[in-house]
Amino acid sequence: MKSVQGDEQARTRPPYPEPVDIERKAQWTKSAFDQYGVWQLVTTIPAVLTQVFKMAWRIDRRDVLVMVGAQVVYGIGSAVALAATARAMVPVLGSGSVSHRVHQALPALVVIAVAAGVGRVAYGLASWSVGRLKPRLMTAADVAVVEAMLRVELSAFLRPEFSEEHEAAETGSVRCDRLIYDVQSFMSALIKLVAAFGVLTALHPLMLPVLVLAVLPSGVGAMAEARIEHQVHTANSTGRNVRGMMRWHVTAGKLADEVRGMSMAGYLSYWYRTLSKRLDDRTLSGAGRQLRANLVAAVFGGLCLSLAWGTLLWLTVSGRMSLAIAATAVLAVRTALGNLTNVVHYAASLFHSSLFLGDWKQFIERSQALMPAAGTVPAPREPETIQVRDAVFTYPNKDRPAVDGVSLTLRRGELVAVLGENGSGKSTLTRLMTGLYTPDKGQVLWDGADVSRIDVNEVWEQTGFVTQQFGYWPVSARDNITMGQPVTLDDDRVWEAVDAVGMRGAFEELPRGLDTLLATELWGGVSMSGGQWQRIACARVLYRRPAVVVMDEPTSDMDPRGEHAMFRLLREIAPGRITVVVTHRLINTKVADRIIVMDKGRIAEHGTFDQLVKGGGLFQELYELSLDRGGRGL
Known part of the structure; x- marks a missing residue:
């Protein structure tokens, strides 16, 4: 009967809930387009080029010099070849026998062949240097992000915008791989374009403005496409971030037993597919906008290109340009059009990459402001006391402080236990003691020195911390x-x-x-098992032999034998250092010299185990509940 009821319940179960659609807050994260217009960003391309060259210069000066020098040689070779082509066209299209015309054009043809060969060698050297620079430039950008994440103060991770800025910076570091290639291609096309423009201007000055006009719509269209793609990318940043978090949880072997044992696979798969589709739909909507921008650019580009060829035809028919010059102009126009198109394409790509590089740069710069202050007061060595005075700390998006006006003193040689119900402020208090968090109000003093004025790196060199979420x-x-x-x-x-x-x-x-x-x-x-990992986390602290030991639920995954041994060890190492242990198992607090009981961010009571267990307060209530495992009091 129960089995039938279970089947019926399964058939009438409500559908899976959809992922929450988290809005990107404009006041949290501003991308490059949020702060500048298109024209302002276009004008920043020289600055982007300068920044890329500075980054590359710090990595390998020789490769930068090879890349730039080879590109210049390649451009000179292209100009020489085009100019020699113009000279060769005169005898080739002139009068006389074929052998006579070829003989007259031979010197120019030799110059063309030599210039082309030199150009190919130079281009190969430029590509070789770019191939060497690309991975190291990307690594440098990636390492900068990782080091920023390692060095920002702990409270930065509490800011909702920090996660989105980090995700954008990660994309920017990946785009560095594309950026150096775009720089090389842009330089190559630009140098060849300058050469073609020089030849065209010498042939007829009217051809230059007409040719620029022919590719201008393509450039505007490419910029618009880049802008739309970046806007979509930015709009999807929160969704990608949440999806990445869920992906880690779904694919981590650490959670595989819970996923299977709780029949969560169906829901998690639905959640992941639904959010992915939501991101894809937003991307597809941007693709439609990009298509419209490209179609408009293509129509105007075709009209302008027809104007360019019409102008060349008019100059030839009207006699303003000889046939030989016209033939050279055709070749120069084709060369210039190809290179001008490449300049526009790679400028747009460079412009696009610069947006992501701007996000990366913005994150690195903002991270500097989030790093702990250097401090002007030396950290006391092996402090005798840690004092917390009227400390208040509130987490973002919370109304009630996690720690609310707490004052206490910890002394060297003393083992202090901190306990309380979930959310009472125990872990937050330990982070304030050790300089991981800075109180919104009040002070934390090490031997009378305010931790906010000390270089916290000197503080952390003297601490050993076992957190609830320790590293595997x-x-x-x-x-x-x-x-x-x-x-x-x-x-x-x-x-x-x-x-x-x-x-x-x-x-x-x-x-x-x-x-x-x-x-x-x-x-x-x-x-390793969970309990073994927890022992390893405790061993890390013991290896350091720090002056201040803080252990937050250090035995939650251990068996009774391991738990007993660990608290006996804490008692043994307490002389000569300040030791704080956070625990929910009240029986373990017997080893403590003093017990601090937290309740709603405040110290509810304090004293020894014998004092508190009969004190009629929160400790006695929790202790008696811990003994009532059979539920007799329910």
């Missing part, structure tokens, strides 16, 4: 302990930390010992 780093077992900050040349200190958290047996079983990669996704890598 895809590096070797050794590097997962030292995190690339070894303090000795041997592994003795690594094994001390491993022994302290009870992981020697597991590490000795690794196929390559401490060199084993702790990531099953990598060849030769192995996996």
Whole structure:
């Protein structure tokens, strides 16, 4: 009977909910087009070229010089070949026998052949230098984004616009690969165009303005197309960001058991396909606008091109231009048209790439303002006290402070436990103590020095932090302990930390010992359980031997034996440092010298375990609930 009811419920289940359509807030993120018009952006192309050359110059000066020099030689070769063609046309189209005309044109033909050969060699050298610069330029842009993300203050990740700006910067770093190619192609077409224009102007001055007019509509159309594409890209930034987050959750092996055990695959697939279609629909709407812009540009471009050829025909028929000159003009016009079209095309592509490069540059510049202040006060070494005075901290889009007027003092040699219900402000308080967050009001003092005036990097050099969401780093077992900050040349200190958290047996079983990669996704890598990873996170702190230890739920994934050993270890290492542990398991707070009980961002009570367990306050209530596992009080 129950099975039938279950089947009936499944058939009448409501449809999957659609993903929330998150709007992009204009006041959060402004792209290049939000701040400048088309003409202003066109005029910035020289500045973009300068910026690209500066970036490339810092990477490899020789390759930049080769690229520029080869392009100049290539352009000179094109000009010489075109001018020699004009000289060769006179005898070729003149009177006399074929052999006589060819003999007269031979010197010019030799010049054409030599110029063409030199030009091809120069073009090959330019392409070689670009091929060397492209990957390194892209890497430099990518590394700049990664380093910015590593160095901005923690509160930057709380700003809703920061995520969108980061996503735009990632696209900009990828476009650097295309940008250097566009620069080379633009320079090549421009130099050849100048050569063709010089020949055309010498043949007849009227041809130059007519030829420029012929490709002007194509240029305007290409700029309009680039603008539409960038607008669509910017409009989709939030959706792409959310989709990327969901993609990581869906494809991460860490969550595979929950996805299957909770029958979530159908919903997640629907969610991903629905959001992807929403992004595609927006992109397709932009494609229609691009088509209309291109059609209008094509119509006007065709009319203007007809005008150019009509002008050449009129000059020839009216006798204002000889047949030989006209033949040369035809060749020059074709060369100029091709190169002018390329100039417009690559200028538009360069213009397009510059928009994304502008987003990248904007992110890098804004990240500088989000980095912690250098500080003017030296950080105390091995502080005796940490004082929090009337600290207030509120998260963005929240009305109630997470920490609301908290004052307390932590002393060296003391083990302090912080507890409270979910959302009471425990983790936020620990981040304020260690300079990860700066209070909106109030102060945090290390030995009387305001942390907001200290170089927080000096503060963090003295802290060891186990967070609730610790890293499963895809590096070797050794590097997962030292995190690339070894303090000795041997592994003795690594094994001390491993022994302290009870992981020697597991590490000795690794196929390559401490060199084993702790990531099953990598060849030769192995996996660890959640509890083992948590022990590794604790070992990282013990390896550092910091003056201030903060552990936020350090045993939530451990078995009872491991949990007992860890809290005994915390008691042992407490002398000589400031130690703070956040926990929901109240029985573990017996090892603490003092207990801080948080409630709605404030300190509800504090004292020893024996004082609080009979104090009639929140601690006693939570402790008694923790003992009532059988639900007798319900």
